[in-house]
Amino acid sequence: MKKKVGFKTLGCRLNQFETDALASRFAGLGYDVVEDSDDTDVFVVNTCTVTNQSDQKSRYVVNNALNNGHSGMLIITGCMANHHKEKLEQRYPNAYVVGNEQKSAIPQLVEAHFNKEIIPANQNQGGVFSYAPAAETFHTRSMIKIQDGCDNYCTFCIIPKVRGRAVSRPVSEILENIRQVVGFGYKEVVITGVNISRYKHGETNFSGLIRQIVDLDLDFRLRISSIEPDSFDDDFFELLKHPKITPHLHLCLQSASESVLLKMRRMYTYKLYKKTVERLRAIDPLFNVTTDIIVGFPEESEADFQRSLDSIKELQFGHVHTFKYSKREDTRAARMSNVVAEKEKTRRSELLRQEAYQAKLDYRKQFIGKQQEVLIDTIKGDFSKGYGEYYIPVKALSKLEKNKLYNMLIVAIELNGDEPCLIGEIKH
Structure with missing residues (x-):
């Protein structure tokens, strides 16, 4: 048995x-x-x-x-x-x-x-890159690990301690991994790691790696997962125009206040972040930028919080993960004074969530009347669901085939709790 x-x-x-x-x-x-x-x-x-x-x-x-x-x-x-x-x-x-x-x-x-x-x-002998390509997974997309660890040491973050220093996987192993999972039948590949924009192996940086990936003579679409906004170069923005790369980035913000970003020891300013988003939207006006925002960081004033709140509307985020600041021992922020009260963190979090939901709804409504290529990952009863290239959930009121791409016309939006879903009809 x-x-x-x-x-x-x-x-x-x-x-x-x-x-x-x-x-x-x-x-x-x-x-x-x-x-x-x-x-x-x-x-x-x-x-x-x-x-x-x-x-x-x-x-x-x-x-x-x-x-x-x-x-x-x-x-x-x-x-x-x-x-x-x-x-x-x-x-x-x-x-x-x-x-x-x-x-x-x-x-x-x-x-x-x-x-x-x-x-x-x-x-046991392990290793952070000692994972064989997954032929059978819990997901329709195949994730490819290119990097692990982080050297940034943001003042609130424990990840460098638990994941270690930044290390990058050899280019040849990554490309071979992609060849194998596409051979297994996966239609979408997701690049992942702890701080992927800092990828560096030999003479190959992140943009160089992405260039070699999209140049593979294979039929798949490429999605880039959570990424820091502090190390983009002109080559990367040019690469985002490639038809294999999906128009979506989860671009970590954490705060729109310059003073809070400095206390967090983030490697960018809000001014740089905003310019990055503007360059993405110049490539595609509907480019989906999703993000993380922390509320209640030590010494965050009401004015600091308001800047984060205003950024949601200003940058038209497609989705915002909202986090109340959580004190982590062995981080610099744990020793900071002027801690924001838990009740105030909860109030700010709720205000930000409300603003983020409205921005998400406004963003998704723009797709009504437009087409999306949807990768089906869920089939329930008489409907199927999946994600289009902009990483927005799309529902079809018919049984379709899992792990298959369908060209759909978006005809409506269904309000379903915090996750409004687009309704699509198959284009023949």
């Missing part, structure tokens, strides 16, 4: 990539792979620790599995495993706590466990 392995992934696309690669490896070893802990022989929780809330969510997933009777092998991995390894080992003595450096070796650890060749998790 086949053994069953379950996964729960929290946090960023990099975690999603690593989970997909692990899941595909387990499938190749003959395991049934699922996205929960029910009746599983192995349950892998790929954690996030970017905020206190992320820690809480990660602990909740582990506790919920144990409270629901999970008695199989429990593996806690990801950034929380790096950040709180000793605490997790004390709290969950029967779990394996596996850091990011050994995460890729989890299948070997599990096989050793069931073969009664128990070895400590930290003795």
Whole structure:
């Protein structure tokens, strides 16, 4: 009888990539792979620790599995495993706590466990790029890891501590990875990492890498995931005109206040950020710019917050991830004074969310009457859903084929909570 392995992934696309690669490896070893802990022989929780809330969510997933009777092998991995390894080992003595450096070796650890060749998790040979291309994943898109770690040391961020210094993957491995996943049948490739715009391997920088990717004689579209706005060059803006590259960037802002950006130790100014968005919209007036904004950073004044609020309308963001500042030990911001009260952070967060929702709705309404090439990833009942090239959800009121691109005319918008969805009709 086949053994069953379950996964729960929290946090960023990099975690999603690593989970997909692990899941595909387990499938190749003959395991049934699922996205929960029910009746599983192995349950892998790929954690996030970017905020206190992320820690809480990660602990909740582990506790919920144990409270629901999970008695199989429990593996806690990801950034929380790096950040709180000793605490997790004390709290969950029967779990394996596996850091990011050994995460890729989890299948070997599990096989050793069931073969009664128990070895400590930290003795497994892993590596941040030791992931085989995923033939079977939980997603329609195939994520490609090009980089890991970060050297920026923003004052609020714990990621350099849990992911380490910036390292880049060899170009040849990335290109071969893409050839393989396109060969598996994936229509969309997503470039991911911790700080991908700082990619540098040998003489090849980020723009040089993207140029080699789009020059591959393969049929796929390329999506670039979360990226910092501090290292774009003219070559990159020119590359964004390439038909393979989707017109969407998640461009991290964090604050529109110059003084707050300085205290955060961000590597750009709001003036530079605004100019970057203007150059993107010069390429395509509908270019989808999504972002992250932190509210309630230490010493953030009402005027500072207002600048962030105003930026949403000024820059016409397609989506904004709103975060209340979360104090992280071992960061510079944790030692800052003039802390914003939690109640005030909540008030500012709600105001920003309201402004962001209206901007999202206004942005998406512009697509009514226009065409989108939609990659279907969900089929439920009598409708199908997917994402167009601008990374906006599109719903078709018919059963379509998963992992297939359809040319659709956008005819309406459906208001559904915080996520207004476009309604499309297939163009024949």
